[in-house]
Amino acid sequence: MKVLQPDNLAEALRLLVEPDGTPVPIAGGTDLCVHWPARDLDNTRFLDLSRVAGLSRLTLTHNALEIGARTTYWDLICAADAAKAFPLLAQAARLVGAIQIQTRGTWAGNIANGSPAADGVLAMMVYGASVVLQSVRETREVPLDEFFTGYKQSVRRPDELIVAIRVPRRAYTFEWLAKVGARRAQAISKVGVAMTRSENGWRVAANSVAPHVCRCRTLEAALNAGRTFTSPQEVRSLLSADVAAITDLRSTAEYRERVLSRLIFYRLAELDKPSGHV
Amino acid sequence: MTDLDLSFTLNGKPVRLHVRPDARLLDVLRYDCGCTGTKEGCGEGECGACTVLLDGLPVNSCLVPAFQVAGRSVETVEAVAPEVTGPLNRTGTAQCGACSPGIVVMTRWLREHPEVLQDATLRQFMSGNLCRCTGYDSVISGVASVLDPKETAGGEGTSA
Ligand SMILES: Cc1cc2nc3c(=O)[nH]c(=O)nc-3n(C[C@H](O)[C@H](O)[C@H](O)COP(=O)(O)OP(=O)(O)OC[C@H]3O[C@@H](n4cnc5c(N)ncnc54)[C@H](O)[C@@H]3O)c2cc1C
Ligand code: FES
Ligand code: FES
Numbered sequence: 001m002k003v004l005q006p007d008n009l010a011e012a013l014r015l016l017v018e019p020d021g022t023p024v025p026i027a028g029g030t031d032l033c034v035h036w037p038a039r040d041l042d043n044t045r046f047l048d049l050s051r052v053a054g055l056s057r058l059t060l061t062h063n064a065l066e067i068g069a070r071t072t073y074w075d076l077i078c079a080a081d082a083a084k085a086f087p088l089l090a091q092a093a094r095l096v097g098a099i100q101i102q103t104r105g106t107w108a109g110n111i112a113n114g115s116p117a118a119d120g121v122l123a124m125m126v127y128g129a130s131v132v133l134q135s136v137r138e139t140r141e142v143p144l145d146e147f148f149t150g151y152k153q154s155v156r157r158p159d160e161l162i163v164a165i166r167v168p169r170r171a172y173t174f175e176w177l178a179k180v181g182a183r184r185a186q187a188i189s190k191v192g193v194a195m196t197r198s199e200n201g202w203r204v205a206a207n208s209v210a211p212h213v214c215r216c217r218t219l220e221a222a223l224n225a226g227r228t229f230t231s232p233q234e235v236r237s238l239l240s241a242d243v244a245a246i247t248d249l250r251s252t253a254e255y256r257e258r259v260l261s262r263l264i265f266y267r268l269a270e271l272d273k274p275s276g277h278v
Numbered sequence: 279m280t281d282l283d284l285s286f287t288l289n290g291k292p293v294r295l296h297v298r299p300d301a302r303l304l305d306v307l308r309y310d311c312g313c314t315g316t317k318e319g320c321g322e323g324e325c326g327a328c329t330v331l332l333d334g335l336p337v338n339s340c341l342v343p344a345f346q347v348a349g350r351s352v353e354t355v356e357a358v359a360p361e362v363t364g365p366l367n368r369t370g371t372a373q374c375g376a377c378s379p380g381i382v383v384m385t386r387w388l389r390e391h392p393e394v395l396q397d398a399t400l401r402q403f404m405s406g407n408l409c410r411c412t413g414y415d416s417v418i419s420g421v422a423s424v425l426d427p428k429e430t431a432g433g434e435g436t437s438a
Contacts, residue, residue, distance in 0.1 A: 001299050001300045002299070003282075003299060003343075003345045005345065026343070026346075029341050029342065029343055029346070030323060030341055033302070033323070033340070033341040033342070033343060034322045034323060034341070035322070036300070036302060036341075036343075037302070037321060041300040046343075046345075048343075048345060048346060050346045074335065077397075094398060094402070097323065097406060098326065098403075098405045098406020098407075099336055099384075099403055099406055100323070100326055100329055100336050100337050100338045100406045101323060101338070101341075101406065103332075103335040103336060103337055104337050104338075104341065104342070184405075185402065185405030185406070186324060186405055186406055186408075
């Protein structure tokens with residue numbers, strides 16, 4: 001095993017294009033270290049991001065929140081202004097593992113890891129976040145909802161690092177996130193859903209019901225058109241165009257689609273009550 | 279694999295070691311530093327038995343590669359003051375004791391950072407410390423008794 005420990009971004013990016021082969025970036029290690037002892041690490045080369053200067057910022061401006069590549073869940077929880085401006089990010093941060101994971105796990109790692117169950121991705125997606133990718137050649141910004149191309153697949157090239165995540169500030173009239181796991185804490189999502197409504201319309205995202213965290217655009221379009229629902233089944237029929245739940249060790253496809261549609265239906269039903277207008 | 283030359287601060291004292299490049303902080307503490315108080319439960323971040331403070335924040339040392347620890351400060355269960363462990367000994371917080379080192383370190387951290395409990399409950403903060411023996415109620419009441427000695431129902435010798 002070999003570890004490369006650059007202290008600046010230019011050097012880190014250069015190491016990604018060295019002829020010896022592409023090293024694996026490591027930030028908080030909460031995904032990469034899980035099977036560490038069982039892995040043959042002999043031929044692995046890691047690019048340690050922990051010493052690269054300037055990657056742990058969390059900047060809230062008038063227009064946007066910028067999350068650095070090494071910014072952790074706990075950093076966001078502790079940044080009162082950012083947590084207040086983006087309550088679903090704070091909620092998702094507290095739902096990731098437990099405190100010992102939140103102090104190490106990064107938002108960028110959650111995206112790069114590409115798990116369909118990622119909770120941070122879910123919250124960032126309904127806020128219209130974009131991913132800033134940088135290589136020795138260029139810097140580009142990709143909307144998070146166009147970042148994933150399949151199970152653990154994304155548009156990120158091996159020579160690129162996620163250097164930041166940008167979350168635009170908008171006025172929201174509705175923000176909601178729900179996660180269903182085997183227990184309330186320290187559990188990977190069986191089904192997760194988040195919804196926001198701003199002047200740009202509804203955004204709905206779901207996790208653990210498709211090969212990657214995804215937007216539910218058919219449902220969004222229906223909500224934008226003012227559609228209301230009289231049963232969870234109606235929500236479910238619409239969602240079938242958006243999600244493709246599978247049966248795996250954590251849950252069944254039937255359970256996931258049923259719970260997802262019921263979560264959404266009953267939350268929307270609350271809005272129709274006299275006190276719950278959007 | 280060439281050894282990793284590693285210097286960091288352990289419980290307030292500088293240490294310098296040569297370790298395997300793929301060593302985890304947990305391994306370095308137990309096998310190279312002789313700090314065997316820190317336990318390995320699951321080895322994959324779930325149970326919290328291996329909790330230590332890294333630059334003052336609780337982390338699972340089984341998920342921290344040693345190479346990320348250079349130049350930083352690590353505090354383990356060995357450095358926890360008796361005011362923390364004393365009440366835990368009297369409240370049934372430990373049965374088999376496998377989870378206890380992590381619980382003790384978390385208790386110390388919460389005692390030094392009472393402000394974090396304004397936005398989340400004690401149970402939420404302790405949710406990453408699994409215990410197969412106690413059923414958790416005595417863990418929570420034990421930790422609570424350290425954080426606020428007056429609150430201990432039937433606590434012994436805790437009145438100020
Ligand atoms: C016990 C436990 C519970 C967990 N619970 C949850 C949970 O509830 N919800 C959830 O969503 N996740 C959970 N996770 C997963 C994990 O904590 C998160 O995905 C976390 O955000 C990963 O960030 P990291 O910095 O630790 O990633 P690392 O492990 O360092 O890296 C993860 C991946 O991202 C790549 N990478 C990291 N940074 C960059 C970068 N800047 N540019 C390009 N690639 C990069 C790495 O090469 C690797 O492939 C849990 C993990 C554990 C061990
Ligand atoms: S041994 Fe580290 S969390 Fe279980
Ligand atoms: S006392 Fe046995 S695991 Fe907690």
